[in-house]
Amino acid sequence: MDSLFCASGISKSISSNSCSVALRKLCEDASSFIHEPPILDILFWISEGMGEGNLRIEDEEEIISAITHALCSILDKELRKTSLARLLCSSYSAVEKIIDIDRDELLRQNSSAYAQALNIAVRGLHRMGALFSHLAMSITSGLIDDDTISVLFGIFWPLLEKLTQSSHMENTSLSTAACRSLSSAIHSCGQHFQILLPKILECLSMNFLLYQRHDCFLRTAANMIEEFGHKEEYSVVCVRTIETFSSAASLSNLNSSYTCDQEPDLIEAYANFTSAFIRCCPKEAIVASRSLLELSFQKAAICSTAMHQGAALVAISYMSCFFDASLTDVLESPECPSDESRGAVLVQILARCGEGLMFNVFYALLGVSALSRVHKSATMLQKLAALCSLCERTMWKGILCWDSLCGWLQTTVSSLSSEYLRQGEAELIIPLWLKVLQDAASDYLHSRTGDNCRNHPGYMQGKGGRTLKRVIRDFAESHRNVPTPYIDSRWSCRQQLS
Known part of the structure; x- marks a missing residue:
């Protein structure tokens, strides 16, 4: 009766949210009787009724998560498998309609009907994503067996493959929902998606070339690489993916702080993808992509000066990822390896881009938005x-x-015009910053060696690190009223991009 009450309330807009939450609570607390056939019928009636699109997407996801939780706790394996498949199929038809080739032209000619079909498909994809998101937790706890995953995978992937190859992906809401659903499925059905890695990455990269403002393709590709990129047999496809992404005009145009301000979501997605590439891909992929990684580092240095706080911070975080990987490799191999190692490639990139990096760090610390960048800049x-x-x-x-660091600092400070520094300030900055940087470096290296690495995260912990952060904060504080210029590649990376 409680489930019937929730079902009745869900169908009314005034009570749908509270009844969705109540249903989740019921499914979590009443597992002993929730599996009785009449109760299961009510749950399926609820899930199949959501195709009408009367609820908020958030409420639909809440409901699907609740029902998935109930079905995952069914003890009978066959009943559990068929029940989950039925739940997935209740959203399947919503997506299937939009990719029906026979109806495609008819739908597009009627803009109102097409918009409605898109909305229904987006909702169906969100519900699928919610199912797989909850499924991942049940797999971890051992409730779901591999046979069940195989069945659900067999239902989900053919449908999504058709969708991603259709022109409907031009719609931002649909492509975002499809990518989100795919990411959730990857996390829960990882071993099944592994063999599809080349096909999925190719599909994502080709779609990004077609619809270059859709950052969801970059984000999902990052998820794929985090999951499977470490496998050497996929090095070639990973390299091909970063090459395709890098050739896109939308990313090629990220060459000034002005353009970075216009595309903060794209910058974040690109930085997350390239970070995953560096962290997860084998050395063969890193070596083969050295020129593209160098270009990505240069773009990140420029993006760090953007007025948009989120874009600037994610760019700084990406550059920190470079340093983390480089430090790890140098610490592990004090004897400099050949040019065919990850560490050698990354350190060479940093050596070539160091002057541009230092230049952009100083400009990132000018103006009213600089204080938000103090901690990440100091850490980097x-x-x-x-x-x-x-x-x-x-x-x-x-x-x-x-000496490389000393030279970059001196060149940068001497190049700053008088409108950015007070009289005599340039002569004070260089010795002060070199001293605090040296002390902060000692702190960091001390925390990364021997028994210390188990007790310290490695940065901003010792006196040197805290002093460096204070000096950088003081610089940002005292230059808040300085007009912030737009930076482009012509100065900061002139040697590399000319």
């Missing part, structure tokens, strides 16, 4: 100083050394 500079200091003591010195 501490890692840069630690890397230069570490290379100075090892065979990596031929690529990068402490």
Whole structure:
């Protein structure tokens, strides 16, 4: 009776939200009787009735998660499998209608009917995503067996494959919902998607070339690489994917802080993808993509100066990812390896881009929005100083050394015009910053060696790191009223991009 009451309330807009929450609570607390045939029929009646699109998407996801929770706890394996398949199929038809080739032209000619069909399909994809998101938790706890996953995968993937190859992906809401649903399925059905990695990455990259403002394709590709990119047999397809993404005009045009301000979501998705590429892909892929990674680092340095806070911060985080990977490799191999190693590629990129990086860091710390970047900028500079200091003591010195950092700092400060620095400030900055950078580097390296690495995250913990952060904050505070210029590639990366 409680489930019937919830079902009745869900159908009314005034009570749909509260009844959705109540249904979830009921499904979580009443597993002993929720599996009785009459109760299951009511649950399916609820799920199949959502195709009308009367509820908020958030409420529909809440309902599907609740029903999925109930079905996952069914003890009878066959009943559990068929019940979950039926639940998935209740959303299947909503998506199937939009990709029906026979109805495609008819739908497009009627803009109102087409918009309604798109909305129904988007809702169906969100419900599928909610099912797979909850399924992932049940798989971890051992409630769902591989046979059930195979059945659900066999229903879901053929449908989504057809959708992603259709022109309907031009619609932002539909493509975003499809990618979100795919990401949820990847996390729960990982081993089944592994063999499809080349096909999925090709589909995502081709769709991105077609619809370049749809950052969802970049985000889903990042999820795929995080899940499977470490496997050497996929190195070639991973390289091909980053090459395709990098050739897109929307990413090629990210060459000034002005354009970065216009595309914050695209910057975040691109930074997340390239970060995943560096962290997860094998060395063969890193070596083959060195020129593209160098270009991505240059773009991130420019994006760090954007007025948009989110775009700037994610760009700084991406550059920090470079330093993390480089420091790890240098610490593990003090003897400088060949050019065919990940560490050598990344350190060489940093050596070539260091001057542009330092230039952009200073400009990122000018103006009213600079204070939000103090912590991430200080953390990144501490890692840069630690890397230069570490290379100075090892065979990596031929690529990068402490003098490199000193030269970048001196060149940058001397190039800043008088409108950005007070009289005599340039002469004070260089010795002060070099001293605090050296102390912060010592702190970081001390925390990364021996027993210390188990007790410290590695940055901003010691006195040197805290002093560096204070100095950078003081600089940002004292330059809040400075007019912030728009930065482009012509100065900061002139040697690399000319």
